[in-house]
Amino acid sequence: MRSIMVRNFVIRLFSVSLVSLSLAQASGAAMISTQQAMQSEARDARIAQVSAILAREDVAKQLVAFGVDPLAVQSRVNNMTDAELLALQGKLDEQVAGGDALALIGAVFLVLLILEVVGVTDIFKRV
Amino acid sequence: MPALFLSGALAGCANIPPSVSDYGPVTSPLELVNTPFYPQERFQCGPAALMTVLTASGVNTTLDAVSSKVYVPGREGSLQSEMLAAARAAERVPYVLVPELASITAELATGRPVVVLQNLGVSWAPQWHYAVVVGVDIDRDEMILRSGTDERRVTRTPVFLRTWKRSDFWAVSVLRPGELPANADRDRYVEAVAGLEQTGHALAARDAWQAGLSRWPDDEVVLFGLANTEYALGNYSNAEQNYREILRNDNSSLIAYNNLAMTLLALGRNEEALDQIDVALTLAKGSPLLGELQDTRNIIFGTSTE
Numbered sequence: 030m031r032s033i034m035v036r037n038f039v040i041r042l043f044s045v046s047l048v049s050l051s052l053a054q055a056s057g058a059a060m061i062s063t064q065q066a067m068q069s070e071a072r073d074a075r076i077a078q079v080s081a082i083l084a085r086e087d088v089a090k091q092l093v094a095f096g097v098d099p100l101a102v103q104s105r106v107n108n109m110t111d112a113e114l115l116a117l118q119g120k121l122d123e124q125v126a127g128g129d130a131l132a133l134i135g136a137v138f139l140v141l142l143i144l145e146v147v148g149v150t151d152i153f154k155r156v
Numbered sequence: 157m158p159a160l161f162l163s164g165a166l167a168g169c170a171n172i173p174p175s176v177s178d179y180g181p182v183t184s185p186l187e188l189v190n191t192p193f194y195p196q197e198r199f200q201c202g203p204a205a206l207m208t209v210l211t212a213s214g215v216n217t218t219l220d221a222v223s224s225k226v227y228v229p230g231r232e233g234s235l236q237s238e239m240l241a242a243a244r245a246a247e248r249v250p251y252v253l254v255p256e257l258a259s260i261t262a263e264l265a266t267g268r269p270v271v272v273l274q275n276l277g278v279s280w281a282p283q284w285h286y287a288v289v290v291g292v293d294i295d296r297d298e299m300i301l302r303s304g305t306d307e308r309r310v311t312r313t314p315v316f317l318r319t320w321k322r323s324d325f326w327a328v329s330v331l332r333p334g335e336l337p338a339n340a341d342r343d344r345y346v347e348a349v350a351g352l353e354q355t356g357h358a359l360a361a362r363d364a365w366q367a368g369l370s371r372w373p374d375d376e377v378v379l380f381g382l383a384n385t386e387y388a389l390g391n392y393s394n395a396e397q398n399y400r401e402i403l404r405n406d407n408s409s410l411i412a413y414n415n416l417a418m419t420l421l422a423l424g425r426n427e428e429a430l431d432q433i434d435v436a437l438t439l440a441k442g443s444p445l446l447g448e449l450q451d452t453r454n455i456i457f458g459t460s461t462e
Contacts, residue, residue, distance in 0.1 A: 059452040060418050061411045061445075063350050063381040095230030105225060108241035110351040117237060121228075125323070127273050127284040128199040128233020129304065137281055144278060148315045151276045152283055 064111065081111030084118040091121040172317050176325065179294050180258025181265055181338075187291030187300055188212075191269045193307040194219055201304060202226050202234025205271050205286035206242055208302050209330045212269050215246045233284060236273060236326060244352050247360040248330045251337045251348045255325030257317065260289050262338035263329045269302070270329050275322035282322075289327075333363035336371055346377055353381060358388040376402055380411065387419055395419045410436050410445045414452050426460040 064078075089106045093099050106114065117124060144150045192211045196204035203223035210217055225242040226234040243250035253259035253270065260270045270289045277283035287309070291300035299316040303309040311319075320327075329337055333352075337345065345368055353361035365382035372378055383398030399416035402409050413436035420429035433453045440446045 059414070059448070059455050060384070060387065061414050061448060062354070063377065063384050064354050066380050066411050067346070067350060067377055092228065095228050097228060098224065101224050104245065105238060105241060108225075108245045108355045109237055110354050113237040113241070113351075117235070121235075122231075124235050124237075125273070125284050126228060126231035126233030126235055127202050127286040128231070129196075129201055129276075129283055129285050130199060130232040141277065141281060148312065149318060150278060150283075151274070151311060151315050151319050 078111060081114050084111075084114035085109075087119060088114050088117045088121065091117075091119075095121065172321055176256045176321075177313070177317055178256070178258050179292065180256075180261045182261040182292055182294060185291070185293040185295060186261070186264055187293075188264060188267060188269055189290075191288065191290045191302060193302050195305045195307070199232040200227060201286045202239060204304075205288050205302070206234075206239055208288045209269055209271050209328075210243065210246055210248065213248055213330045213332055215248065217246065234286065239271065239286070239328065240351070241355070243328070243330050244355050244357055247333065247357055249333060249335070249348050249352055249360070249364050251329045251331050252344055253327040253329060253337070254339060254341050254344065255327070257313075259337075259339050260327055261292055264289065264292065266338045268329050268331075268338075270327050272301075272320055272328075273323035273326040274316075274319035276319050279322065284323075285319075331364070333360040334367045336367050340371055342372055342375070345371075346375075346381070349381060353385055353388075358385045361385045362389060374405060376406060376409065380415075383412075383415065383419075387415065387422070392419050392422045396423065408439055410440055410443060410449065413439075414445070414449055417452055417456060421456050421459060426456060429456045430460070 062078075085106050088109070089102045092102050092105065097105065109117070141150055141152060145153050192208055194204045194207045194211075200219075200223060203219055203226055206226060207217070207219050207222045210222065222242060225245055226238045228235060228238070240250040240252075253263065260272070263270050272287055272289055274285045274287060275282050276285050285304070287301045287303035289299060289301055292298070292313075293300065293310075297313045299311045299313050301309045301311060301316075331337060331348075349361055349364040349368060352364060362382065362385035365378055365385060368375070368378040369382060379398055379402050383395045383402070386392075386395040386398060396416065396419050399412045399419060402412040403416070406412075413432050417429040417433040417436070420426070420432060430453070433449060433456060436449050437446075437453065440449050443449075
């Protein structure tokens with residue numbers, strides 16, 4: 030019990046230091062980024078930048094929870110833009126994931142077959 | 157009841173505007189027969205489709221490597237934003253096309269295959285699927301795709317349009333840095349390149365901004381992007397020229413003064429840097445950028461008096 034608490038504390042300490050490190054980097058920059066220039070209010074852009082740092086941590090955690098290799102996850106989230114991270118934050122389970130998974134429930138199959146014949150769907154090969 | 161069900165499903169899919177379904181610039185059958193084919197494994201249509209367009213655009217990679225960048229096991233699929241992110245990781249510009257068939261055919265006409273997201277099922281039983289459009293046969297009203305385990309899947313265009321509509325006509329072309337999309341939409345291109353820049357691919361972004369500038373020569377954001385990537389690459393003299401060009405077109409651009417001052421500082425020309433930031437500060441009354449400009453002045457002043 031105690032060891033779990035200690036471990037949680039260490040993990041939390043580690044993530045806080047990661048976030049504060051990134052925050053320091055974000056607020057210390059005197060160069061104005063192209064992303065900021067694209068937004069009307071520089072202050073909004075700065076706030077979005079800070080929120081994106083938090084979103085990146087969250088999206089990375091979600092991806093790992095969905096089975097992504099923890100060693101690969103950092104480079105994956107680093108290649109997402111702030112806007113993409115903010116859109117995924119807390120919603121990874123709701124986003125479309127293209128992968129052909131199809132849950133067929135009994136009679137639905139027959140309906141789909143009819144839809145396929147009339148050209149609404151394109152699930153089956155050469156019907 | 158099933159009849160009602162069916163008519164509802166049909167009604168939901170019938171309304172594709174002619175502006176979307178128009179074949180655009182293509183007037184004869186067209187097929188990029190040399191596009192490679194990577195048959196997908198279970199749930200791996202995302203990696204297979206991305207691998208196809210990356211290889212077609214000259215990237216040397218493997219299906220396993222692509223899969224490790226986009227596949228999400230717990231979702232049995234790949235997310236759209238990660239498809240874009242993985243293209244960035246390969247130093248390519250993922251350009252999301254204007255949502256109409258003519259954008260796809262225009263890309264095909266320049267030799268680039270296009271990734272699309274389809275829902276092959278229906279809204280209440282979705283089957284989300286990534287495929288690559290490699291050709292159109294306008295005489296037969298058909299689309300030709302690398303899809304799943306089919307090297308050459310031929311789909312009637314009206315069916316393709318219905319399955320594609322369910323993703324809001326999501327289609328992506330993977331550009332080499334320096335290539336422009338066939339139907340270049342300024343905002344979409346700027347967003348694509350800014351994304352590349354923001355994720356740390358300064359060299360690729362620099363070439364992409366340069367191409368953008370050839371298309372939109374006076375665009376302040378494109379010039380600003382070019383200048384910022386030159387700065388990020390340490391090419392301070394080039395950056396200085398680009399910021400000065402922005403100021404020639406618009407001598408009240410606070411962001412250009414700010415970054416020009418930082419660039420001059422990097423060049424060791426501290427006095428000139430102070431002059432530029434002071435001009436900006438006199439213009440900045442009431443501007444939300446005032447704080448940033450003051451920060452920059454402090455940095456320059458601090459460096460100068462060390």
